[in-house]
Amino acid sequence: MPDALVLNATYEPLCVVSQRRAVVLVLTDKAVALEDSGAVLHSARVQVGAPSVVRLTRFVRVPYRPTVPLTRKGVLARDSHRCAYCAAPATSLDHVVPRSRGGPHTWENVVAACGRCNHVKADRAVAELGWRLRAAPREPAGAAWRILGSRRADPVWKRYLSAADEVDEPGSGWRRARAS
Numbered sequence: 001m002p003d004a005l006v007l008n009a010t011y012e013p014l015c016v017v018s019q020r021r022a023v024v025l026v027l028t029d030k031a032v033a034l035e036d037s038g039a040v041l042h043s044a045r046v047q048v049g050a051p052s053v054v055r056l057t058r059f060v061r062v063p064y065r066p067t068v069p070l071t072r073k074g075v076l077a078r079d080s081h082r083c084a085y086c087a088a089p090a091t092s093l094d095h096v097v098p099r100s101r102g103g104p105h106t107w108e109n110v111v112a113a114c115g116r117c118n119h120v121k122a123d124r125a126v127a128e129l130g131w132r133l134r135a136a137p138r139e140p141a142g143a144a145w146r147i148l149g150s151r152r153a154d155p156v157w158k159r160y161l162s163a164a165d166e167v168d169e170p171g172s173g174w175r176r177a178r179a180s
């Protein structure tokens, strides 16, 4: 079953829940439906239209901003599935400073790499090879990343997510592309 996007009372995107959960939020007056998914949930007695976006009726304080979890899918999406060294299609991840040299497993030190670069680089540092990164890797920013990770967004969610900040879509890599 598809999911529903949950917005705070302030319209700030908060999280993604199942549509069933979203229906319960609406039926218990904890949220109002903003977008209808077109799907209908059936229970023993009732049929309810399932929302794809809901907004909480009361403001929820978010105590902290969780960091985006570092995953293989996430790194590949951030780097647009391109090798950070040569821009060829990436098939693997590489630690810029190798783990054997104390390189951390963080967004700033993990990049997408093609098989060839990964093989050639092996345990060496970028500087030793005379290579350059195409851009400095960093943790993806933006509500879309924080909430979705590398998960695909329902197209209907887009404007709610992009209203929160100038969102970097997964796949836009390091650029903060803004239509001007």
Ligand SMILES: [Zn+2]
Pocket (backbone or CB within 6 Å): 083, 084, 085, 086, 087, 088, 113, 114, 115, 116, 117, 118
């Ligand atoms: Zn490469």
